[in-house]
Amino acid sequence: MPVAANGPSLARSYPLPATVVLGTQWGDEGKGKLVDLLSESIDVVARCQGGSNAGHTVVVNGVKYALHLLPTGILHPAVQAVIGNGVVVHLASLFEEVETLELQGVPNVAGRVHLSDRAHILCDYHQIADGLLEAERVAAAAGGVGGAIGTTKRGIGPCYASKMTRSNLRVGDLREFRSAQVPLRIRTALAELRLRFGAAGEAAVASYDVRAEVARCYQLARRCEPLTTDTFDYVNRVLESGQQSVLIEGANAAMLDIDFGTYPFVTSSNCTVGGCCTGLGVPARALGEVIGVVKAYTTRVGEGPFPTELYGEAGALLQRAGQEFGTTTQRPRRCGWLDTCLLRYTGRLNGLTQVCLTKLDVLGCFDTLRIGVAYRYRGKRLSSMPASLRALAECEVEFEELPGWRGVELGSVRCWSDLPAAAQAYVLRVQTLIGCPIVHVGVGAAREAIFLRS
Amino acid sequence: MPVAANGPSLARSYPLPATVVLGTQWGDEGKGKLVDLLSESIDVVARCQGGSNAGHTVVVNGVKYALHLLPTGILHPAVQAVIGNGVVVHLASLFEEVETLELQGVPNVAGRVHLSDRAHILCDYHQIADGLLEAERVAAAAGGVGGAIGTTKRGIGPCYASKMTRSNLRVGDLREFRSAQVPLRIRTALAELRLRFGAAGEAAVASYDVRAEVARCYQLARRCEPLTTDTFDYVNRVLESGQQSVLIEGANAAMLDIDFGTYPFVTSSNCTVGGCCTGLGVPARALGEVIGVVKAYTTRVGEGPFPTELYGEAGALLQRAGQEFGTTTQRPRRCGWLDTCLLRYTGRLNGLTQVCLTKLDVLGCFDTLRIGVAYRYRGKRLSSMPASLRALAECEVEFEELPGWRGVELGSVRCWSDLPAAAQAYVLRVQTLIGCPIVHVGVGAAREAIFLRS
Numbered sequence: 001m002p003v004a005a006n007g008p009s010l011a012r013s014y015p016l017p018a019t020v021v022l023g024t025q026w027g028d029e030g031k032g033k034l035v036d037l038l039s040e041s042i043d044v045v046a047r048c049q050g051g052s053n054a055g056h057t058v059v060v061n062g063v064k065y066a067l068h069l070l071p072t073g074i075l076h077p078a079v080q081a082v083i084g085n086g087v088v089v090h091l092a093s094l095f096e097e098v099e100t101l102e103l104q105g106v107p108n109v110a111g112r113v114h115l116s117d118r119a120h121i122l123c124d125y126h127q128i129a130d131g132l133l134e135a136e137r138v139a140a141a142a143g144g145v146g147g148a149i150g151t152t153k154r155g156i157g158p159c160y161a162s163k164m165t166r167s168n169l170r171v172g173d174l175r176e177f178r179s180a181q182v183p184l185r186i187r188t189a190l191a192e193l194r195l196r197f198g199a200a201g202e203a204a205v206a207s208y209d210v211r212a213e214v215a216r217c218y219q220l221a222r223r224c225e226p227l228t229t230d231t232f233d234y235v236n237r238v239l240e241s242g243q244q245s246v247l248i249e250g251a252n253a254a255m256l257d258i259d260f261g262t263y264p265f266v267t268s269s270n271c272t273v274g275g276c277c278t279g280l281g282v283p284a285r286a287l288g289e290v291i292g293v294v295k296a297y298t299t300r301v302g303e304g305p306f307p308t309e310l311y312g313e314a315g316a317l318l319q320r321a322g323q324e325f326g327t328t329t330q331r332p333r334r335c336g337w338l339d340t341c342l343l344r345y346t347g348r349l350n351g352l353t354q355v356c357l358t359k360l361d362v363l364g365c366f367d368t369l370r371i372g373v374a375y376r377y378r379g380k381r382l383s384s385m386p387a388s389l390r391a392l393a394e395c396e397v398e399f400e401e402l403p404g405w406r407g408v409e410l411g412s413v414r415c416w417s418d419l420p421a422a423a424q425a426y427v428l429r430v431q432t433l434i435g436c437p438i439v440h441v442g443v444g445a446a447r448e449a450i451f452l453r454s
Numbered sequence: 455m456p457v458a459a460n461g462p463s464l465a466r467s468y469p470l471p472a473t474v475v476l477g478t479q480w481g482d483e484g485k486g487k488l489v490d491l492l493s494e495s496i497d498v499v500a501r502c503q504g505g506s507n508a509g510h511t512v513v514v515n516g517v518k519y520a521l522h523l524l525p526t527g528i529l530h531p532a533v534q535a536v537i538g539n540g541v542v543v544h545l546a547s548l549f550e551e552v553e554t555l556e557l558q559g560v561p562n563v564a565g566r567v568h569l570s571d572r573a574h575i576l577c578d579y580h581q582i583a584d585g586l587l588e589a590e591r592v593a594a595a596a597g598g599v600g601g602a603i604g605t606t607k608r609g610i611g612p613c614y615a616s617k618m619t620r621s622n623l624r625v626g627d628l629r630e631f632r633s634a635q636v637p638l639r640i641r642t643a644l645a646e647l648r649l650r651f652g653a654a655g656e657a658a659v660a661s662y663d664v665r666a667e668v669a670r671c672y673q674l675a676r677r678c679e680p681l682t683t684d685t686f687d688y689v690n691r692v693l694e695s696g697q698q699s700v701l702i703e704g705a706n707a708a709m710l711d712i713d714f715g716t717y718p719f720v721t722s723s724n725c726t727v728g729g730c731c732t733g734l735g736v737p738a739r740a741l742g743e744v745i746g747v748v749k750a751y752t753t754r755v756g757e758g759p760f761p762t763e764l765y766g767e768a769g770a771l772l773q774r775a776g777q778e779f780g781t782t783t784q785r786p787r788r789c790g791w792l793d794t795c796l797l798r799y800t801g802r803l804n805g806l807t808q809v810c811l812t813k814l815d816v817l818g819c820f821d822t823l824r825i826g827v828a829y830r831y832r833g834k835r836l837s838s839m840p841a842s843l844r845a846l847a848e849c850e851v852e853f854e855e856l857p858g859w860r861g862v863e864l865g866s867v868r869c870w871s872d873l874p875a876a877a878q879a880y881v882l883r884v885q886t887l888i889g890c891p892i893v894h895v896g897v898g899a900a901r902e903a904i905f906l907r908s
């Protein structure tokens with residue numbers, strides 16, 4: 001009798017488990033820079049969730065690269081880039097990003113992208129729906145229920161919702177453009193939008209040219225063909241062989257996770273470690289180091305409770321020093337002290353094995369630093385982050401104070417021993433409070449402004 | 455300076471990792487019986503995804519227990535039962551199930567249920583939407599697009615879709631009935647249903663009594679209060695302490711997974727190992743043995759391709775011998791030979807460490823047995839399960855033949871050495887083909903009709 005006749009037999013061990021990089025707060029922690037650094041010695045870098053609502057910024061030799069759908073690792077010419085099944089892909093945005101990077105001199109971008117045939121396609125009508133839903137929520141808020149979530153209106157939520165009702169197109173369907181009835185499905189989706197949103201839907205769809213969309217979609221389908229891959233098979237093969245290394249690059253962050261974040265002010269995917277498995281098809285056992293990226297203070301975009309938030313001049317100081325302004329909108333991000341209650345929560349959730357602490361340099365703008373160490377709710381200390389936003393909003397934070405290093409510029413520091421004593425003390429105190437080793441420290445936007453502790 | 459002021463510090467190790475039990479085919483593998491067996495020595499049993507579309511059946515002393523939302527482990531009086539954040543909960547069904555089990559003599563059911571405050575609530579209007587969506591798909595099929603998915607109409611898909619659009623209620627919201635504006639949110643959901651489905655929606659909602667629903671919901675909210683738990687904190691605490699053991703009980707099965715199953719003929723959650731992390735908030739590192747339950751042949755409910763399907767008399771034979779009829783509808787399940795291409799795929803996906811092979815007794819109805827060992831697509835052997843249903847439907851299966859043990863009744867066998875040689879050979883051949891050790895073998899519906907190989 002022959003042995004297992006096709007496919008590799010089920011691998012029992014993973015000689016070189018995948019490294020995972022995740023955001024631990026509300027995003028914008030500087031994950032991009034760490035991934036960029038680690039990618040120097042990585043073969044395959046994969047995205048597993050989210051869409052083009054995510055944005056990493058990496059500065060190389062003064063050139064700023066903006067990544068949205070593509071993993072940051074693509075900036076390294078030897079890296080193969082995977083867009084996993086858990087990602088929702090707006091095809092026009094993807095190809096725009098590919099072109100921009102190629103124009104900026106990144107070699108052979110399109111040739112190194114492996115786009116999952118199981119990834120869901122985000123269409124323009126998802127973006128229209130996103131806008132209409134947010135408008136409804138804003139209107140409802142006037143009537144006293146709900147309110148804006150502050151979505152990026154990139155269509156992420158509606159696309160994942162279509163995935164759930166099992167009415168969405170997947171990348172693989174484009175190979176079967178006619179038999180998968182892509183044109184008919186686009187028309188059906190638009191008809192549903194009109195029904196659901198009435199006059200507002202009618203108005204929003206009026207300028208939508210179905211014929212043009214179908215034609216565009218057909219062109220995009222042809223461009224997709226060479227990128228389309230069974231990424232499940234590809235990534236697992238790499239992990240089973242142990243010949244190449246894999247890095248999984250989380251987008252968004254734990255407090256924006258659909259299950260564990262501050263629902264409903266969250267994104268519609270799992271930005272925590274489980275999302276690596278569901279979004280790529282790699283087993284839990286194939287994951288190795290799980291690195292949490294922690295900004296040395298806290299920021300948040302949009303609505304929702306934020307216990308350690310700083311208002312007035314102190315908040316504005318952090319905004320300026322940290323350049324905490326939205327990349328597309330330039331809206332200032334809300335800023336506050338580091339919250340280690342939150343970090344203990346997201347650390348347990350992800351089973352972090354190490355932390356990369358970023359933007360330490362920014363804290364140089366204060367004489368005295370504060371760290372949130374405990375939540376007090378109705379007189380009692382909480383053992384974990386509450387699920388209820390009302391409870392979270394009512395929490396009082398207990399703070400610790402530490403001396404700052406005001407006036408000392410950290411941007412050119414390149415090793416642990418060159419950090420001022422106060423900065424070292426801050427890092428070590430954070431490490432104790434979150435109970436996880438801080439391995440990397442970031443001190444500036446430049447590619448080289450990051451070093452190992454020790 | 456005090457140490458970490460509240461919460462356990464981030465656990466670095468998991469002295470007693472959780473055991474995971476997952477379905478590897480299209481469901482109905484007999485997961486319930488294995489979980490029931492393992493639960494004898496387990497302290498906490500958790501569900502992490504799905505809703506009451508799942509159903510496990512366990513026969514104890516001739517009494518048949520049907521589990522839908524509650525984990526099967528609840529049948530053991532010392533077990534604590536967790537319904538994790540990833541589950542969608544129809545509250546009335548939950549309490550019905552609790553009552554039925556208590557009437558059947560299971561002690562203190564309500565007192566042992568820990569219902570996640572982050573779990574999403576499945577309302578009657580989700581079930582209405584499910585029916586309307588399926589009706590639309592059936593109507594569209596006449597026009598040549600789409601077609602019935604064959605949903606259970608339990609509202610699972612629409613509920614997960616509401617979760618994604620961030621408009622859904624969570625269990626924790628019931629504690630804040632008024633401020634969370636539950637009544638208003640029910641009314642809004644109904645209004646949206648009317649809009650979206652026009653006349654059909656109007657008709658479906660006509661008999662829906664909003665006042666009665668709100669009143670019922672208020673009653674249910676009060677009953678929920680004592681069960682509501684921060685299950686994230688609870689389960690992680692247990693895992694970090696290592697004092698108690700945890701078993702995670704998967705519902706549905708890998709080929710029904712929203713990402714990796716035969717989309718769109720799938721359920722709207724991740725029934726693979728990543729779903730344990732996203733649906734409970736336990737890190738990947740905290741998972742230990744991952745046990746795949748494999749039925750000795752293949753069955754499938756509803757639509758979609760099924761490469762090793764048996765038609766005519768052979769299929770009917772399996773249906774009768776295996777009692778392959780839907781638990782609620784009595785509809786016969788589609789039956790076919792064991793498909794080891796499929797099992798290699800779902801095994802890699804989950805990183806299975808062992809397999810439990812069930813219903814071996816049923817194969818006693820054949821003289822000669824066949825096992826699917828490879829897929830051939832347009833003349834080429836495939837290296838993995840294709841994402842495209844068209845491709846899957848076109849695949850030809852290569853089979854192996856093995857002698858059966860017809861006439862030998864396995865139902866009373868209680869150890870490996872008492873199995874006929876042909877049955878042992880079948881099990882060992884399957885083990886080789888899937889590349890994963892088969893540890894348990896099931897030979898009958900009774901609780902005791904299962905034993906360890908070795």
Ligand SMILES: Nc1nc2c(ncn2[C@@H]2O[C@H](COP(=O)(O)OP(=O)(O)O)[C@@H](O)[C@H]2O)c(=O)[nH]1
Nearest residue numbers: 028029030031032055056057359442443444445
């Ligand atoms: N001052 C300072 N800026 C940093 C540091 N690390 C990253 N940055 C910058 O901070 C921003 C990081 O935000 P972003 O890329 O949106 O975060 P991501 O989404 O987590 O990758 C970028 O503009 C980086 O160049 C650091 O250590 N110090």
Ligand SMILES: Nc1nc2c(ncn2[C@@H]2O[C@H](COP(=O)(O)OP(=O)(O)O)[C@@H](O)[C@H]2O)c(=O)[nH]1
Nearest residue numbers: 482483484485486509510511813896897898899
């Ligand atoms: N003949 C036979 N029946 C079994 C065996 N194991 C389980 N069953 C029965 O098969 C059915 C299992 O289906 P079900 O509980 O729906 O599967 P689950 O959803 O995977 O737990 C139940 O009726 C069991 O009593 C077995 O080894 N042999």
